[in-house]
Amino acid sequence: MLVGTQVRRVAVVGGTRIPFARGHGAYAKVGNQDMFTAVLQALVARHRIAGERLGDVTGGAVLKHSRDFNLVRECVLSSGLDAATPGLDMQRACGTGLDAAISIAMKIALGQMDAGIAGGFDTVSDPPIVYPRSYQQLLLRAYRGKTLAQRITPFFGLRPRMFKPVMPGVAGSSPDDSTHSRTRLKSFECLSTAPPVTSPRRSPAMRYLATSACSTAVYMSWLPTRA
Numbered sequence: 444m445l446v447g448t449q450v451r452r453v454a455v456v457g458g459t460r461i462p463f464a465r466g467h468g469a470y471a472k473v474g475n476q477d478m479f480t481a482v483l484q485a486l487v488a489r490h491r492i493a494g495e496r497l498g499d500v501t502g503g504a505v506l507k508h509s510r511d512f513n514l515v516r517e518c519v520l521s522s523g524l525d526a527a528t529p530g531l532d533m534q535r536a537c538g539t540g541l542d543a544a545i546s547i548a549m550k551i552a553l554g555q556m557d558a559g560i561a562g563g564f565d566t567v568s569d570p571p572i573v574y575p576r577s578y579q580q581l582l583l584r585a586y587r588g589k590t591l592a593q594r595i596t597p598f599f600g601l602r603p604r605m606f607k608p609v610m611p612g613v614a615g616s617s618p619d620d621s622t623h624s625r626t627r628l629k630s631f632e633c634l635s636t637a638p639p640v641t642s643p644r645r646s647p648a649m650r651y652l653a654t655s656a657c658s659t660a661v662y663m664s665w666l667p668t669r670a
Contacts, residue, residue: 446554451665453548456558458661459485466567474569475504476514478658482562483522486660496525498556501543502660503533504564506611508571539563540659551665562660570611578605 461481464470470478479502487493500522502515516530533539533546540563547559573579581597588594 444553444555450552451554452667453551454664454666455544456662456664457486457490458659459489460657460659463657468568470566471568473566475507475511475564475566475658476518478566479515479562479564479660480518480521482564482658482660483518483524483560486560486662487523490662492662493523494525495528497528497559498550499529499531499547499559500524500561501531501533501546501559502562502564503535503539503543504566505534505536505539506565506567506570507534508569539565544661544663547663551663558662558664560660560662562658564658566657572608572610575605575607575609577602581605 459482461478462469483500500515500519502518504511504514507514511532513530513532515532519528519530520526531546533543535542540561543561543563547561550556551559581600584597585594588597
């Protein structure tokens with residue numbers, strides 16, 4: 444919805460990212476929240492917007508834990524921005540960061556806000572490993588039991604195969620889509636012309652190229668209309 448009488452011009456004021464790292468390497472013990480928080484803190488410090496209330500911070504990842512349903516908002520609370528700044532999570536294979544930037548730009552252009560931050564992040568070093576659905580259903584049947592017998596009986600159906608971990612995967616509906624997803628996963632978020640900054644927990648020695656773990660964010664604002 445357009446707020447005002449005309450669409451506004453939008454500019455990318457600046458951006459930053461953490462160094463690239465190979466999966467299960469430098470960021471082996473670091474999750475998505477740690478990576479994106481480090482990027483937001485650096486962006487806030489670089490552009491001197493600490494304590495400012497922005498219109499929105501939008502970002503996301505493809506590989507996320509179920510506990511990370513509100514991850515961007517959690518990162519905002521540790522970024523140095525005003526705690527009233529909202530955070531929005533997105534999730535799209537090969538395009539989360541791009542969609543986040545488009546969303547922020549559109550809101551600024553339509554006059555819904557004056558400035559915001561868009562970004563993306565992902566790591567294969569902290570995947571959401573779960574158990575098969577059969578084990579989940581067994582636990583739920585036990586949980587729903589009203590008596591002690593009803594709560595214990597489902598466990599007699601335990602089978603060794605139920606304890607086989609299920610790793611996350613990004614697959615399309617066709618072989619071509621599946622291959623594209625695996626090889627190009629989160630490529631946009633890993634490509635940035637902004638100079639890298641070292642996360643507080645990382646060493647300069649970690650600055651080598653890979654696409655298995657990274658985090659990027661850009662600060663966007665509106666531009667006055669040319670005379």
